Amino acid sequence: MTRILVSLAFLFGLAAPVHAEGPMLVELFASKNCRACPAAYKTMKQVEVERGKDVIVLTWAVDYWDYLGGKEKMALPESKDRQRAYIDHFSMRGPYTPQTVYNGLEQAAGNKPAKVGAAMMKAEMAEPTDVRLQRTGKRVVLTGQPDGLADIWWVAYLDADDNKTKMPNPVTSVRQIGPWLGGKAEIELPACESGCVLVVQEAGMGRVLATMRAN
16 A cells, blocks of 8 residues: 555656646546446555645446446436546547546546546646636636636535545536637636535536536
8 A cells, every 4th residue: 555655656746737727627537336436546646645735526327337336315417427428539549437537638447546647737738828817716717818708607615524425526417507609708606515615627528627616
């Protein structure tokens, strides 16, 4: 175990500063019926330990493995839709668990620490964007100019003591606040019961341009 932790610290500690606005969005697609997922949970939790506020880890539970065991109670229809969009984005044959995605730029098996570390470093080498999020009270001002259409997502998840599952930060709901073509936009933040994150992402589940914790 000690050797694994040292390896993770080495891999995640080498990453360059994040070039997207805000913490890197690390997304895990998982299910309780996935035998490799517990190892991915450990890897993702270690990423959180090593990188701290530099990352936001979210687990999107899927139900397509329900036929192998009990029902995945945390699964959302949006989880499958989001993963399918990533599968198209990365030109892959089909979805799998435990898949991880990094700022919409790289993907890797979440139970493979070496591949996770490599994917994070590649994602962080992306050219910086001019998209910015600035919060004032319950409002956020979004500025910048994406290359094309972008989507603004509001994602709620179970944080800290609210999370009774083994999944790191399981998503409980997601809503599209609206499309965005650039310029200045003011966003009224919805109420947040546990953990929430605002995500600005290129349409079609492309590159994540900006993130902001909202809890």
